[in-house]
Amino acid sequence: MPESKTLGDRTRGMGEIVEVAGKVTELAPFGNTLAEMAASRPEIVGLTADMGRYSDILPFRDAHPDRFFNVGMAEQNLIMIAAGLSKVGKIAYCTTYSVFITRRAYDFVAIACAHSKANVKIFAGMPGLVNGYGATHQATEDLNMMRGIADLTIIDPCDATELKQVVRAVADIPGAVYVRNLRGKVPVELPADYRFEVGKAKVLKEGDGDTGIIATGYMSARALDAARIVAGEGRDVGVLHVGTIKPFDRAGVLEFARRHKRLIVAENHKTTGGLGTLVIEALYDAGICKPLSRIGLADGFFECGSQEYLEAKYQVDLPRFLEVIREG
Amino acid sequence: MELRNHPPSEPDVPALKARALNLRRKMMGMASGKGEGYIAQGLGIADCLAALYFHEMRHDPANPDWDGRDRFLLSTGHYSIAMYAVLAEAGYLDDGELPTYGLNGSALPMSTFDETVGVEIVGGSLGHGLGQAVGMAMGLRLDNSSARVFCEFSDGELDEGSTWEAAMGAATFKCDKLVALIDCNGIQADGPVTVAIEPVADKMRAFGFETYEINGNDMAALVEALAACREANGKPKAIVLRTTPGFGIPTIMARERAHFVRVGNDEWDSLIEELERENA
Numbered sequence: 001m002p003e004s005k006t007l008g009d010r011t012r013g014m015g016e017i018v019e020v021a022g023k024v025t026e027l028a029p030f031g032n033t034l035a036e037m038a039a040s041r042p043e044i045v046g047l048t049a050d051m052g053r054y055s056d057i058l059p060f061r062d063a064h065p066d067r068f069f070n071v072g073m074a075e076q077n078l079i080m081i082a083a084g085l086s087k088v089g090k091i092a093y094c095t096t097y098s099v100f101i102t103r104r105a106y107d108f109v110a111i112a113c114a115h116s117k118a119n120v121k122i123f124a125g126m127p128g129l130v131n132g133y134g135a136t137h138q139a140t141e142d143l144n145m146m147r148g149i150a151d152l153t154i155i156d157p158c159d160a161t162e163l164k165q166v167v168r169a170v171a172d173i174p175g176a177v178y179v180r181n182l183r184g185k186v187p188v189e190l191p192a193d194y195r196f197e198v199g200k201a202k203v204l205k206e207g208d209g210d211t212g213i214i215a216t217g218y219m220s221a222r223a224l225d226a227a228r229i230v231a232g233e234g235r236d237v238g239v240l241h242v243g244t245i246k247p248f249d250r251a252g253v254l255e256f257a258r259r260h261k262r263l264i265v266a267e268n269h270k271t272t273g274g275l276g277t278l279v280i281e282a283l284y285d286a287g288i289c290k291p292l293s294r295i296g297l298a299d300g301f302f303e304c305g306s307q308e309y310l311e312a313k314y315q316v317d318l319p320r321f322l323e324v325i326r327e328g
Numbered sequence: 329m330e331l332r333n334h335p336p337s338e339p340d341v342p343a344l345k346a347r348a349l350n351l352r353r354k355m356m357g358m359a360s361g362k363g364e365g366y367i368a369q370g371l372g373i374a375d376c377l378a379a380l381y382f383h384e385m386r387h388d389p390a391n392p393d394w395d396g397r398d399r400f401l402l403s404t405g406h407y408s409i410a411m412y413a414v415l416a417e418a419g420y421l422d423d424g425e426l427p428t429y430g431l432n433g434s435a436l437p438m439s440t441f442d443e444t445v446g447v448e449i450v451g452g453s454l455g456h457g458l459g460q461a462v463g464m465a466m467g468l469r470l471d472n473s474s475a476r477v478f479c480e481f482s483d484g485e486l487d488e489g490s491t492w493e494a495a496m497g498a499a500t501f502k503c504d505k506l507v508a509l510i511d512c513n514g515i516q517a518d519g520p521v522t523v524a525i526e527p528v529a530d531k532m533r534a535f536g537f538e539t540y541e542i543n544g545n546d547m548a549a550l551v552e553a554l555a556a557c558r559e560a561n562g563k564p565k566a567i568v569l570r571t572t573p574g575f576g577i578p579t580i581m582a583r584e585r586a587h588f589v590r591v592g593n594d595e596w597d598s599l600i601e602e603l604e605r606e607n608a
Contacts, residue, residue, distance in 0.1 A: 045470070067470065069501065077459050077493035084463020087448065089395075090470070092463075108490070111453045112460055116442050 015054050015097070015126040016184030017218060018307045025185035026160040030123055031059035033167040034093055038064050041171065045085055047071060047094040049078040055095035055125045056183040075105040079120065083112035086119040091171050097131075098124035098139030098180065102146060113176035114152040120177075121170045127156070127180035127217065128268030128297070129310045135301035139180075144273025146178050147246050153177040153198065154246040156217040156268075159189035162243060165196040173198055180217055189221035199244045201252035207238030211328050212260030214253060216242045216275045219266040219295070219316070226321035237325060242275060250282045257283060262291040262328050268316065271296035293324050339383050339551040347417060348378035348547065349607050352576050354413035356603060358429035358436075359589070360596030365430065365438070368573035368586035370410035372513050372545070373480065376569055377414040379550040380478060389419035392445050396475055399464055401448050403457020403481035404511070405439035411447060412436050420446035455488030457481045458508060462494050465503040465564075476505040484516035486525040492535070498564035499536025507557045508537065508566040511544065513573045515587050529568045537566035544569025577603050 019025055038044040038060060045067045046060040052070055061068040071078050075096055082092035101109065101124045113120040124142065131137045146154050153173055157163040163182055170177045190204070204220060205227055213223040220241035227237040240256040242249060257263055257279075267275040271294040280292065297314050311317040351374040359365040381387070385398040402411050412429060415421045421436075421444075428434035435444055439452035449460055461479035468475050485491050498506055512528055514521055525531075529541040540556060542549040550569075557565035574580030577599055580589060591599070 045467070069466065071493075071497055072500075074493040074497070076455075076490040077462075077497050080456060080459025080490065080494060081463035081466065081497060083449075084460035084465075085467040086463075087460065088399075088464050088467035088471070088473075090467045107453055108456065108459075111450050112456050115450050 015131055017130050017182055017186060019185050020187065024188045026188055027185055028056040028059055028183065029160040029164045029186050030167055030181055030183065031056040033164045035059040035063035037168055037171070038067065041091070043089060043091050044171065045069070045090045045092050047078055047082055047092060049073055049075050049096040049100065051096040051125065054097075054183065055123065055181060057093070057095045060093075075100045076108050079105045079108035080112055082120040083108070083116065083118045087116070091119045091121065093121045093123060095123045095125065095181065097137060098127050098142045099137055101178075102139060102142040106145065109146070109152070109176065109178070110149045114149050117151060117175040119175065122176070122178045123181040124178060125181045125183055129302065129307060129314065129316065130182070130268070132305055132307065132310070134304040138302050140270050140297050140302065141273060142180070143245055143267070143269050143275070147278075151175055152246065153244070155198070155244050156180045157182065157196075157243060158218055158220040158241055160186040161188055161190040161192070161194055162196050169196060169198060182218065187218070187221065189218075189224065196243055199247045199249055201240050201242045201249040201256070203238065203256065204241050205237070205239040207260070208236035209238070209259055210261050211235065211264065211325055212238040212240065212256055212262070213264045213266060214240045214242060214256065214275070214279055215266040216245060217268045219268050222318060222321055223266055225318060226325055229322060230325050235325065245275065245278070248278050248282070253279055253282055254286050254288065257288060257290065260290070264293045264295060264324055266295040266316075266321065269296055270299055272299065291328070293327070295320060295324055336383050341547050341551065344378050344382055344551065345547050347382045348375045349576070350417050351378055351410065351413040352603055354416055354423070354426055355409050356596070356600045358409050358412065358426050360600065361427045362430040363593060364588065364590040365409050366406045366587070367409060367589045368515070368580055368583070369404065369407050369511070369513060370413065371575050371577060371580065372571035372573045373407060373410050373511055374413070374575070375545050375547055375550055376480070376509060376511070377410055379547060379554060381414050381418045383551055384554040385478065386475070389446075392420060396473060398475050399448050399461070399477045401457045401461050401477070401479040402440055402451050403449075403454065403479060403485060405451025405453075407480070408436065408438060408440045408451070411440055415446040454482070454485045455490035457485070458491055459494035459497065461506055461508075462497045462501065462503055465498075465506040466501050468505065476507065477503075478507045478509060480509045480511060483510065483512040483514065483521050483525055483528065486510070486528065487523045495532070495535040495537070502562045503564045504560050504562050506564045507554070508532070508564065510566060510568050511571055512568055513571045515573055517587050519585065532566040532568065536563060538563045539566040539568065541568040542570065544571035545575045576606060578606065
């Protein structure tokens with residue numbers, strides 16, 4: 001089992017996913033990719049609501065200062081300005097924390113962006129428990145909220161490899177997009193030949209047809225870690241990564257589900273309203289009934305603490321994955 | 329119709345007043361067809377829209393998506409009746425479409441959608457206009473465009489915090505081609521404006537806007553204030569329009585509850601007659 005870097009009781013720096021010993025990481029994949037691609041795409045602009053440092057957009061600011069705007073702590077205005085920029089031909093990448101976009105600027109995302117099919121690409125930081133500052137900073141219901149908005153694409157990338165592809169891909173996905181951004185030293189988990197496709201779930205590992213894990217975000221990487229560990233116990237677990245939450249790849253999920261006897265759905269989000277709910281709806285609508293376990297957060301507001309502490313306390317850590325797999 | 333006039337020629341105030349009367353006629357036609365509507369606000373803003381579309385703004389009804397057009401954002405989506413009137417008067421819409429105002433399946437809904445030709449934003453959720461206008465002004469400047477952005481919003485929308493976020497943004501980003509047109513008609517859904525929004529002009533000045541305050545139903549004052557807003561001096565502009573709901577029809581002007589007007593079918597004809605009589 002990979003060993004977590006010891007942090008004691010300290011909470012980590014704002015919004016950096018926990019760095020695990022032995023794993024390769026890449027620094028600021030979002031900002032560096034955006035800066036690079038914007039060099040040949042003058043229509044790209046970047047915005048933040050006083051969260052430039054903590055959203056990794058600073059490489060873009062440094063490379064393209066004339067196209068970077070910090071609107072201050074004003075998330076409604078962030079989204080309005082981004083929508084306005086898009087309506088005169090720009091592709092507006094904007095950043096702040098997930099909680100502030102979803103809870104403070106919901107109407108503006110729905111009406112000024114999604115309803116107008118505005119080219120606003122929201123990179124929302126610190127999804128789920130990727131933050132030690134408690135419920136004010138933890139977006140644990142953002143997928144539930146955002147999937148209620150029509151014409152909004154929602155993406156929950158697994159790692160640096162996928163995130164970099166997503167940064168490029170969303171520029172050409174028409175309309176508004178919400179991405180759960182990962183910042184800091186982001187682990188490289190997926191193979192170099194992994195290819196993100198919007199709206200397509202990807203089988204990361206084929207199993208023997210007994211247990212299949214359907215996951216999103218960095219929980220897909222945790223599922224792979226767990227699968228590697230239980231392989232030594234004679235269990236061959238399949239892993240499906242649902243990188244796009246909306247539009248939801250119903251066909252891909254059903255195809256994977258049909259090939260497995262029991263399913264585990266894992267997400268860095270509450271177990272209601274997110275991936276778990278989407279999978280169950282799809283299965284029920286298709287008349288499929290199988291044993292299904294959910295790994296995710298119970299309903300509640302979550303306390304402050306290190307990511308390791310919180311993940312263990314709220315049962316989304318690697319030992320929890322192993323426990324659920326071994327139940328089958 | 330060629331309206332790519334810029335800089336505008338000398339204003340023809342009588343001609344603009346005649347345009348405003350035409351807008352009011354069109355609005356009364358729409359409201360009487362539907363039997364109800366936000367006619368009081370529409371009649372109040374008619375002069376401003378006539379001044380914009382027939383004098384101040386650079387636009388081309390034959391080419392509604394022309395990149396170089398000045399943008400007009402109607403933040404108060406429920407003023408759609410006025411928007412459709414001016415779009416028809418300018419040639420974006422056919423007069424024949426107007427009777428469908430607010431009817432099921434109409435391209436002219438009670439609250440504006442940006443699918444309607446000539447409509448720039450989805451209005452109606454209040455407090456959405458000014459921020460988008462700021463973004464448009466910033467984007468047009470990046471393209472070295474000389475196009476300007478005019479954003480109408482209401483005194484009621486000053487209740488919305490997003491309007492003030494946007495106002496700070498306009499000054500921060502030096503949007504000097506942005507003109508905020510604040511329709512201060514004193515009414516909102518539940519009656520008179522309730523929150524302490526005054527003094528509006530002082531507040532806009534404090535937020536960094538070069539601000540003018542005029543009678544919004546005085547055409548000569550409108551064209552003069554709009555002309556003063558052309559200067560590229562690094563400051564966003566605001567015109568506080570003191571308008572009278574129902575302007576042009578005394579019976580509506582006198583109504584205590586003018587936010588949403590619903591009168592009997594037999595009364596619309598007499599109100600239309602009153603409009604003609606008052607403006608003869």
